[in-house]
Amino acid sequence: MFILKRQDVDISSIQHPKTGQQVPILNYQGQTFRLISVFSAKQEEEAKAFWRDLTDNRGKACVLLEEPDRYSVWGKIRIDQLNEEGGGGTSVAVAPFFIQACLLLLQAIYFDVEDLLGPRQAGSFQKDISDVFRQWKFPQTDSADAINQLLTQDPLESTQMPSWQEHHLNTLMQELHRLGKGYFGNASFTERAIDALQDMPDSERKQFISWLNQSRLGQLWATG
Numbered sequence: 001m002f003i004l005k006r007q008d009v010d011i012s013s014i015q016h017p018k019t020g021q022q023v024p025i026l027n028y029q030g031q032t033f034r035l036i037s038v039f040s041a042k043q044e045e046e047a048k049a050f051w052r053d054l055t056d057n058r059g060k061a062c063v064l065l066e067e068p069d070r071y072s073v074w075g076k077i078r079i080d081q082l083n084e085e086g087g088g089g090t091s092v093a094v095a096p097f098f099i100q101a102c103l104l105l106l107q108a109i110y111f112d113v114e115d116l117l118g119p120r121q122a123g124s125f126q127k128d129i130s131d132v133f134r135q136w137k138f139p140q141t142d143s144a145d146a147i148n149q150l151l152t153q154d155p156l157e158s159t160q161m162p163s164w165q166e167h168h169l170n171t172l173m174q175e176l177h178r179l180g181k182g183y184f185g186n187a188s189f190t191e192r193a194i195d196a197l198q199d200m201p202d203s204e205r206k207q208f209i210s211w212l213n214q215s216r217l218g219q220l221w222a223t224g
Helices: 041-057 079-083 096-117 119-135 144-152 166-184 189-199 202-214 217-221
Strands: 002-005 010-015 022-028 031-040 062-067 070-076
Touching: 022 062, 031 041, 031 062, 031 166, 041 062, 041 070, 096 119, 096 144, 096 166, 096 189, 096 202, 119 144, 119 166, 166 189, 166 217, 189 202, 189 217, 202 217
Parallel strands: 002 062
Antiparallel strands: 010 022, 022 031, 031 070, 062 070
């Protein structure tokens, strides 16, 4: 449908009537759209290709939001659709071990920042990832204590994962790569972070890596 700028739209969030989660909503000229996927600023062509595929080949009503540091694709939705199972089809549930894997990668980078760059930079990283969680309305990240637990508590020992969906994981992996390159100056951190997945059961690790490689994220994380 449209390529929009940040100043063209209003982004807010509403509470999902069934799950209680905060759902990011983009408002444009009386129409509402729900977040589908996020791309980095360097992935302009991929973002536009994904957007065109949804609109031209799949008949979806979508907008592409262009911001200085990212692109995001949003699908049109009526607010009453959130009462339907799956929230209108733009959210995809994921297995808990997918969330565990993403948290292992998050912690690996956080600990690398702390070990290699020092406590001050680790504190800066924690603030940066908190900003990501807040901007993209991640459930169960609304306090400093909750975020500290995500950064320090072993996800393989935790009995309950945050209720994130696939678009949350896509966003987290995208933003983690962006932050990692910002702190370390290159992408060498990805190999060290992926090593943290060795603690997972083999079958679960392979499923997560397969999911990663089937998306554009595989190119960023060099998991092939």
